[in-house]
Amino acid sequence: MNAPLLLQGKTIVVVGAAGRIGRVIVGAVLSAGGRVVALDTDAASLKALTDIHGTASLECVSVDMADRASLDRTLVDAHNRFGAVEGAVNTAYPRNARYGRHFFDVKYTDFCENTSLHMGGYFLFMQACARYALELEQPFSLVNLSSIYGSMAPRFDVYAGTAMTMPVEYAAIKAGIEHMTRYLNAYMKGRSCGFRANCVSPGGILAGQDEQFLGRYGEHCLSKGMLDASDVSGTIVFLLSEAARHVVGQNIIVDDGFSV
Numbered sequence: 388m389n390a391p392l393l394l395q396g397k398t399i400v401v402v403g404a405a406g407r408i409g410r411v412i413v414g415a416v417l418s419a420g421g422r423v424v425a426l427d428t429d430a431a432s433l434k435a436l437t438d439i440h441g442t443a444s445l446e447c448v449s450v451d452m453a454d455r456a457s458l459d460r461t462l463v464d465a466h467n468r469f470g471a472v473e474g475a476v477n478t479a480y481p482r483n484a485r486y487g488r489h490f491f492d493v494k495y496t497d498f499c500e501n502t503s504l505h506m507g508g509y510f511l512f513m514q515a516c517a518r519y520a521l522e523l524e525q526p527f528s529l530v531n532l533s534s535i536y537g538s539m540a541p542r543f544d545v546y547a548g549t550a551m552t553m554p555v556e557y558a559a560i561k562a563g564i565e566h567m568t569r570y571l572n573a574y575m576k577g578r579s580c581g582f583r584a585n586c587v588s589p590g591g592i593l594a595g596q597d598e599q600f601l602g603r604y605g606e607h608c609l610s611k612g613m614l615d616a617s618d619v620s621g622t623i624v625f626l627l628s629e630a631a632r633h634v635v636g637q638n639i640i641v642d643d644g645f646s647v
């Protein structure tokens with residue numbers, strides 16, 4: 388007899404679904420027996436998702452997570468199409484055109500805009516999910532994507548000689564998302580719906596980075612170094628599933644040991 392699929396019959400909303408990690412999460416949830424409502428601002432890349440997976444268990448909606456009314460409407464529409472929404476993953480990565488600069492080159496206005504787009508957007512989606520779960524008295528598992536840099540100081544030496552750095556906004560945003568996740572669990576505890584939220588913090592994801600950088604990064608790791616998105620998606624599927632029903636307010640780091 389086959390083992391039951393971890394997300395059989397569950398409807399999961401994925402924000403940032405068209406991105407490097409998001410599209411792999413969509414595939415992983417579908418493979419685990421779930422249905423996916425995929426949200427992103429990038430309509431063309433969403434279309435590519437339906438080309439791959441079809442539309443029987445996948446609905447793609449072009450939505451900006453900064454738009455509160457659209458988020459609420461999308462959750463209701465998802466409910467009407469597939470039945471109760473039992474979980475969500477936020478893997479969006481909004482940033483402005485000047486994001487990614489060195490510490491002394493970051494302007495105050497850019498710091499504020501990037502934290503507002505990213506941390507503010509995650510806040511709005513957390514509100515929408517908690518409101519939905521409360522109104523429907525619906526058990527709900529939310530997974531927020533953080534990063535190793537939400538809880539560890541950057542290893543700036545790995546970026547030496549490359550155009551890359553670890554932006555200060557990112558440290559503030561991801562630490563903020565991790566702590567907001569703890570806050571939300573405390574706030575929702577004791578209410579009738581059984582809402583829980585956790586973070587997953589990936590290490591760096593492979594995307595054609597410079598060989599010297601990959602080598603230096605890998606020296607801090609156990610075996611692989613930088614990871615593929617598929618190395619992270621299993622942890623996300625687990626947190627969405629009943630197997631993790633008592634995992635509440637945690638941050639699971641998946642980084643091949645980089646942060647250890």
Ligand SMILES: NC(=O)c1ccc[n+]([C@@H]2O[C@H](COP(=O)([O-])OP(=O)(O)OC[C@H]3O[C@@H](n4cnc5c(N)ncnc54)[C@H](O)[C@@H]3O)[C@@H](O)[C@H]2O)c1
Nearest residue numbers: 403405406407408427428429451452479480481534591592
């Ligand atoms: N790539 C990495 O190395 C890495 C490592 C650790 C953590 N993370 C985190 O994982 C998450 C996903 O990263 P990624 O590499 O897949 O990023 P990505 O840029 O490839 O994808 C992000 C997706 O979010 C969408 N998006 C941006 N703003 C949005 C908004 N306002 N509303 C809805 N969708 C929006 C984009 O269109 C894009 O499809 C991010 O939170 C990132 O911080 C990434």
